[in-house]
Amino acid sequence: MSLALGEIAVQFGCEIHGDPDVTVDCVATLAEAGPGSVSFLSNPVYRSQLAATRASAVIIAPDDAADCPTNCLVTGNPYVVYAQVAQLLYPAALPRAGRHPSAVVGADCDIGNGTEIAAGAVLGDRVSVGERCYIGPNCVIGDDVVIGSDSRLFASVSVYHGVAMGRRVRVHSGAVIGADGFGNAADQDGWIKVPQVGSVNIGDDVEIGANTCVDRGAIGDTRLGNDVKLDNQVQIGHNVIIGDHTAMAGQCGIAGSATIGARCLIGGGVAVNGHIEIVDNVSIMGRGNVTKSITTPGVYASVFGVEEAGKWRKIAARVKRLDAMAGRLRALENRLESLRGSDDDT
Numbered sequence: 001m002s003l004a005l006g007e008i009a010v011q012f013g014c015e016i017h018g019d020p021d022v023t024v025d026c027v028a029t030l031a032e033a034g035p036g037s038v039s040f041l042s043n044p045v046y047r048s049q050l051a052a053t054r055a056s057a058v059i060i061a062p063d064d065a066a067d068c069p070t071n072c073l074v075t076g077n078p079y080v081v082y083a084q085v086a087q088l089l090y091p092a093a094l095p096r097a098g099r100h101p102s103a104v105v106g107a108d109c110d111i112g113n114g115t116e117i118a119a120g121a122v123l124g125d126r127v128s129v130g131e132r133c134y135i136g137p138n139c140v141i142g143d144d145v146v147i148g149s150d151s152r153l154f155a156s157v158s159v160y161h162g163v164a165m166g167r168r169v170r171v172h173s174g175a176v177i178g179a180d181g182f183g184n185a186a187d188q189d190g191w192i193k194v195p196q197v198g199s200v201n202i203g204d205d206v207e208i209g210a211n212t213c214v215d216r217g218a219i220g221d222t223r224l225g226n227d228v229k230l231d232n233q234v235q236i237g238h239n240v241i242i243g244d245h246t247a248m249a250g251q252c253g254i255a256g257s258a259t260i261g262a263r264c265l266i267g268g269g270v271a272v273n274g275h276i277e278i279v280d281n282v283s284i285m286g287r288g289n290v291t292k293s294i295t296t297p298g299v300y301a302s303v304f305g306v307e308e309a310g311k312w313r314k315i316a317a318r319v320k321r322l323d324a325m326a327g328r329l330r331a332l333e334n335r336l337e338s339l340r341g342s343d344d345d346t
Contacts, residue, residue: 018071166204181238
């Protein structure tokens, strides 16, 4: 498939600098682009690559357009326009309607028109799958699951009983949706399992990465809002609530009953304690450790960044001495107060 720059400009509201009849048929980075490819510049780190690019066109911000050596599509948000153009150049393959002979479909299932159920997939009883869905190889779908139209479950996804997914949901390989939450009551003789009787409710346009786990609720449901994006290897505990348009990078862990607002950005490796609340429009930088509620929108961070090993050993040694240093500081403050008192008496 190829697109003329004029078509792209009209569809996505760009200003053209150059020839509107030039066509592109693939995407590439600024450094690797050649004739027929379209690239983009949104991160200033890569601006040094602009002058030498061989791309047929670059999607670019107004401030950078004057330095572009080739045709450019000027827009206020180059990365978004690049994503939209890439979707046109690389459209997702449509499901091949039908059921593979090795697939197993339980009783009273409702499978929508145009849906593909691939080899080895197993669907329980009373499963509802919308139109134009794709259920990949070796997926296991429990009883009473609902999957909205145009959703795609890639190979070896497990969806436990009673889970409800909206439309256009994408779940990548190895993800587990609706397994029991980590609920155990301590007894003098050991642990007593707490039945996890809730489920998982997932909104529209959600994407769940490979090997990510979203646990079912203990009482009530775990809920993911519309347009939530979860990277690979993310853990969502029972009864967590995540607001619309929130995105989480890989290896985040969200403990049970935490509530995360809308339009939040959670960096890689962030840990969020259970039973706390994060308001809308919060960004947490990678490796952050959230131990209490965040009530004000903004950007938050914790933990030290990487340092040269020798310097880090010195920092670590000083951190270990902070408590003793704080004690000595308090003693000095108390001594100063007593000296001031003596002066006042004099």
